[in-house]
Amino acid sequence: MAKKKKKDPISAAIEKTIKKSVSSVTKPIDKAMKTAVTAVTKPIMQIIKYFKCGINKIINLPKCIIFYIFDIIIGTYFIFWSLIASLIPGLKDLGKIIWKSLQMLDKYIYKFTGIHIIRYSRSILKRCYLC
Secondary structure (H helix, E strand, C coil): CCCCCCCCHHHHHHHHHHHHHHHHHHHHHHHHHHHHHHHHHHHHHHHHHHHHHHHHHHHHHHHHHHHHHHHHHHHHHHHHHHHHHHHCHHHHHHHHHHHHHHHHHHHHHHHHHCCCCCCCCHHHHHHHHCC
16 A cells, blocks of 8 residues: 655645635636626516416416406496595595495405405415416
8 A cells, every 4th residue: 555645744744725816716716707607697587487477377378267257347337436535535445444344244244154255365366477
């Protein structure tokens, strides 16, 4: 077996100093490279994510179209209600009372059945509205 040669203290100190110097130069370069790579890849990954989401929405369109139509009908109703309520101030308060009553009824029904009446279930939200 060959024995390892011991380095003399001067060459060991020089080697340590050189490694330290090289490390102090390469660390900022490594950090800059990681930052640059992240700056390039992050937007690309976002674009890919939105593309996949768009494809997923197109695939799920037949299953979700009824919910989209329902949202359009309800949204149109609320626009007209808001216009009428802005002309007749008492209707705004009536609308708030009705909404609070519906929320209480929704909590009560959900407590016993597990079904919401004024919002969609998580599965519908995930499939039709969220990415």
